[in-house]
Amino acid sequence: MIISEGVGFEVIEQEYKMLFAPHIHVERLWTGARWCEGPAWFAAGRYLVWSDIPNNRMMRWDETDGSVSVFRAPSNFSNGNTVDRQGRLVSCEHLTRRVTRTEHDGSVIVLADSFEGKRLNSPNDVVVSSDGSIWFTDPFYGIATDYEGKVCPLEQDGCHVYRIDPQGGIDRVADDFVQPNGLAFSPDERFLYIADTGITHQEDGPAHIRRFEVGENGRLSGGSVFATSTSGLYDGFRIDREGRVWTSSAEGVHCIRPDGVMIGKIRIPEIVANVTFGGAMRNRLFICGTTSLYSVYVFTNGTTPG
Template identity: 35%
Template sequence: MHFRSLSSLAAILVLASCSSLRSPIVPGAMPKEHGHLGAGEGPAWKDGSLYFTDGKHINRMGPDGKTTVFRHNASNGLLFDREGRLVACESGLRRVTRTEKDGSITVLAYRFEGKRFNTPNDLCMDSKGRIYFTDPRYGPREGMEIYPPPSIKANYVPKPIEGVYRIESPGKVTRILCDGAERPNGILISPDDRYLYIADNNNNTHGGSRKLLRYTLDENGEVKPGTRKVIFDWKDGRGPDGMKMDAAGRIYVAAGTNKATEYETTRFKAGCYILSPSGRLIDFIPTSPDECCNCAFGGKDGKTLFITSGGHLWSVPLQ
């Protein structure tokens, strides 16, 4: 490689590094509230419409701003695959599904080794089109079926597994993480498929983890042993929930609360925490009324960040 080419490459790397440390928010812009629309989770953008869940349904907010029910019985993370089909975590039905273009439903993941999942929560997709999802359990823990193999240790009481899984095709599911994260919630994979990020949010336990974790993946999408790294810690506040990453590698994490609970303080306010790839806090977008749950890019040019917080929908323009 010629010296000039090396210099050009170095300049590109420097610019990329600098952009990952700058705030992406349009100077002077303030978050806009769109009202109490029941925007709890999701969200996902497609063809001028924003899709989100309210705990019972998938709702669609069209270009005219009106909201209608798109599908029943889906209550958590959403994404659109390469063919424009909506993939959803159906926490109540303990499965992951895909809505086909004709409106029919394909079940992508329902059981693992014959056992029902806990409550699939959030999902993401890698560059090969494989889907990854988290399977925590919040609230009552009765009915959990996935446990580690029997142990010969005396007086050992096994804890149910709250894992992370990869879907290769309908019904073909692999578990890629079963320890190291107490209660995996939000999930994303870097665009180069190198890193897996997990929002470890054990927020209904005193002293539970409220951390953003990063793992290195191999070329097969498996977690490399010994690569767990804490990127950011919300300590005794409400931990990280849904998240996204932009082209510069900045991570947008929905977290925090404005109302203290038995297990959570208000040390970290509700909103979107914008982090550098290494975990440096770059900026913060406040939301209300209480906990901030998820976010997604959308708008005409993909430069609007939509945020769900306590059933309310917010948006802010990005550069």
């Protein structure tokens, strides 16, 4: 079933009906961006921060009164954001080609801007594991045009995935992607899911999510294709407590079981780039459409902060 003219829940497998009620509807909370990305939920302050990349700013939505304000401008064309286990903002920046952390006092420190003496491409998305390590993807989108960054030469030998260990050391953990993009851990952190959106720059390139097993000291193995997009790209995503993947697509949000079967969709009238769980119970899915921020309540919960 689809609620209200192409916007709302679409059931593919009957089990999806258990994740919402018929009266729940998608809300558009704000509009006015060029390309929304990287939502991150701050539980203590009851607000959401996200990136409006081409406008070189980060926005802030306040749950207490519904107001929207500019959180940071310029933002160095920030893209993906998350919240670490200490409640600090971790961001990927295209312009400066780095991953940063905003401390509680507002100061910004650089976590990574190079690997083996060469500048990173343009960090895209980021997650933090329970041991404090920070994992991020590094495609070249931010240095390919001046629209979401600045045209610059590629210094790395490709587009890869990296891990910053709790002591600050940086390792390359995956090097067989075309354009690594969104990433998220399974609830028990046994698996790391990573999107590859290489079809944007390679004919017949990948438009899928891969699943890796996470070993000791962050070593990855496996990496088989978990799900392939049937509508545009699987860009950014988050995972609920049952291991279901809620991922962006050209038609909204796809909900995929841990076995790779799509069970339903949330139809959104814009291309969706990223999502995150938030709210007091982490049962509110925040959705970054192209120009707008949406939300919808679901009968499940996100597994991690931000």
